[in-house]
Amino acid sequence: MARNKYPEETVQLILDVAFRLFMKKGYEHTSVQDIIDQLGGLSKGAIYHHFKSKEDILAAVTDQMTRESNQMLAVIRDRSDLNGREKLKAIFSESLNRPVQNDLFTVAPDFQNNPKLLFYFMQDTVKNVAPNYILPIIRQGISDGSIETDYPEQLAELIIFVINIWINPMISGGSADESYRRFQVFGQMMRGLGLDIVDREMLGRVRELASIYQKNRCQKNR
Amino acid sequence: MARNKYPEETVQLILDVAFRLFMKKGYEHTSVQDIIDQLGGLSKGAIYHHFKSKEDILAAVTDQMTRESNQMLAVIRDRSDLNGREKLKAIFSESLNRPVQNDLFTVAPDFQNNPKLLFYFMQDTVKNVAPNYILPIIRQGISDGSIETDYPEQLAELIIFVINIWINPMISGGSADESYRRFQVFGQMMRGLGLDIVDREMLGRVRELASIYQKNRCQKNR
Numbered sequence: 386m387a388r389n390k391y392p393e394e395t396v397q398l399i400l401d402v403a404f405r406l407f408m409k410k411g412y413e414h415t416s417v418q419d420i421i422d423q424l425g426g427l428s429k430g431a432i433y434h435h436f437k438s439k440e441d442i443l444a445a446v447t448d449q450m451t452r453e454s455n456q457m458l459a460v461i462r463d464r465s466d467l468n469g470r471e472k473l474k475a476i477f478s479e480s481l482n483r484p485v486q487n488d489l490f491t492v493a494p495d496f497q498n499n500p501k502l503l504f505y506f507m508q509d510t511v512k513n514v515a516p517n518y519i520l521p522i523i524r525q526g527i528s529d530g531s532i533e534t535d536y537p538e539q540l541a542e543l544i545i546f547v548i549n550i551w552i553n554p555m556i557s558g559g560s561a562d563e564s565y566r567r568f569q570v571f572g573q574m575m576r577g578l579g580l581d582i583v584d585r586e587m588l589g590r591v592r593e594l595a596s597i598y599q600k601n602r603c604q605k606n607r
Numbered sequence: 608m609a610r611n612k613y614p615e616e617t618v619q620l621i622l623d624v625a626f627r628l629f630m631k632k633g634y635e636h637t638s639v640q641d642i643i644d645q646l647g648g649l650s651k652g653a654i655y656h657h658f659k660s661k662e663d664i665l666a667a668v669t670d671q672m673t674r675e676s677n678q679m680l681a682v683i684r685d686r687s688d689l690n691g692r693e694k695l696k697a698i699f700s701e702s703l704n705r706p707v708q709n710d711l712f713t714v715a716p717d718f719q720n721n722p723k724l725l726f727y728f729m730q731d732t733v734k735n736v737a738p739n740y741i742l743p744i745i746r747q748g749i750s751d752g753s754i755e756t757d758y759p760e761q762l763a764e765l766i767i768f769v770i771n772i773w774i775n776p777m778i779s780g781g782s783a784d785e786s787y788r789r790f791q792v793f794g795q796m797m798r799g800l801g802l803d804i805v806d807r808e809m810l811g812r813v814r815e816l817a818s819i820y821q822k823n824r825c826q827k828n829r
Contacts, residue, residue: 539789576799
């Protein structure tokens with residue numbers, strides 16, 4: 386394996402294999418040796434050349450899971466044709482509609498057997514997504530008059546926490562119908578906060594994604 | 608050690624020791640042998656007489672953490688002198704004011720090193736507290752006219768999820784001041800949902816608990 390010739394491909398291969406194993410066996414029950422065994426002849430030294438530890442691999446795997454989504458958030462955050470509230474709406478709508486969501490809900494990362502991955506994801510939500518993407522949009526909304534709050538940091542956290550963690554069927558479980566109802570209550574919560582941005586199209590898409598997830602979980606558990 | 612004479616005391620001792628070790632070293636880094644080593648001569652067989660596995664001990668530890676709180680919730684749920692909205696308010700107020708909260712925030716369970724404990728706690732919130740304690744109160748509120756919603760199950764989940772997970776400094780981190788601001792935004796969210804139940808006294812108590820927690824974290828990390 387030409388690891389020195391194509392280091393990026395090697396790293397990508399390690400991450401792909403590790404992701405699949407973490408999902409299948411759980412992070413705790415996957416050893417670095419399990420990852421090596423599926424890398425077609427890569428040595429232990431080679432993997433430790435790229436990653437310090439299993440935890441380090443996990444961090445890179447989660448990074449990759451969130452990178453693409455963060456790029457999309459940055460694009461919307463930096464648009465100059467929308468006010469704060471419109472940007473929030475665009476973020477929900479685009480997040481739900483990205484085609485990669487279908488893949489993600491098909492792979493259906495099993496957070497329930499991966500509490501460590503769940504913890505990383507929660508950390509990323511509160512410490513990265515909220516302050517770096519949602520907060521600047523809320524601040525803009527306050528100054529353009531489209532959003533009203535005395536606590537922009539905490540409002541940013543609440544919104545993204547509820548949508549990423551509570552509504553997420555991969556974390557909180559529940560049927561397609563329950564996910565749909567959760568999103569309805571989220572819409573009610575947002576309206577109560579003066580942010581009427583959840584529409585029918587989003588609701589339909591939530592139901593669709595939750596169905597994809599449920600279908601694949603049922604097949605997995607057969 | 609008279610394990611057959613006082614089985615309840617033995618179980619309690621195992622749970623106390625296990626809880627302390629999980630908090631100190633983290634669940635993943637605590638072995639059953641570590642627990643035995645601190646039990647003053649109890650044999651491995653004796654511990655396995657009471658618990659099938661380390662995971663089984665963890666489940667019992669979390670059970671114990673939530674049992675007392677659940678009893679308090681049940682008492683309020685079953686009162687006949689309050690309407691639904693008043694019961695919700697009583698739950699928040701009593702939860703915050705229980706003296707045991709001071710102990711809990713002093714021990715300061717470190718969920719950040721205990722993703723598995725975090726996961727149990729989240730499961731308990733969504734699958735036990737929401738349907739068994741908050742939901743009956745919301746249903747009562749719907750019939751007595753003090754609460755309005757088309758999705759009682761999901762509203763119960765949202766409220767308790769936000770308060771137990773997002774506002775909880777043991778999980779989401781943050782200073783005393785940040786916890787106070789989170790609770791302010793929670794109050795705003797509840798008012799938006801037609802539930803004006805967060806008052807000044809609760810806000811003061813949240814700040815106090817978050818201070819206790821911060822103080823003890825700082826001492827621990829010295």
